[in-house]
Amino acid sequence: MIDVLYFAWVRERIGLPKEKVETSATTVSELVAELSAREERYAMAFSDLSALRVAVDQELTEFDAPLAGAREVAFFPPMTGG
Incomplete structure (x- = not known):
């Protein structure tokens, strides 16, 4: 079981701030594929990974990162500086 957190417009599209997910995914990309296959709102949120x-576990990483031992995965848009 892994905690999946959604921020900003990702949360708005999916409609949840976080959820517990039972997954067999071994990488972030596989988790995204599982979530996208659930229903249209997930597919829309993850349709352009370059925008995410x-x-x-609170460390910025890439989509090919392994999930072994991970407790939390968070998805959010790139931060904009000012």
Whole structure:
């Protein structure tokens, strides 16, 4: 079981701030594929991965990052500086 967190417009599209997910995914990309296959709102949220960033256990990482031992995955848009 892994906690999946959604921020900003990702949360708005999916309609949830977080959820517990039972997954067999071994990488972030596989988790995204599982979530996208659930229903249209997930597919829309994950349709353009270049517009997303991901953190595993609060560390910024890439979509090919392994999930072994991870407790939390967070998806959010790139931060904009000002």
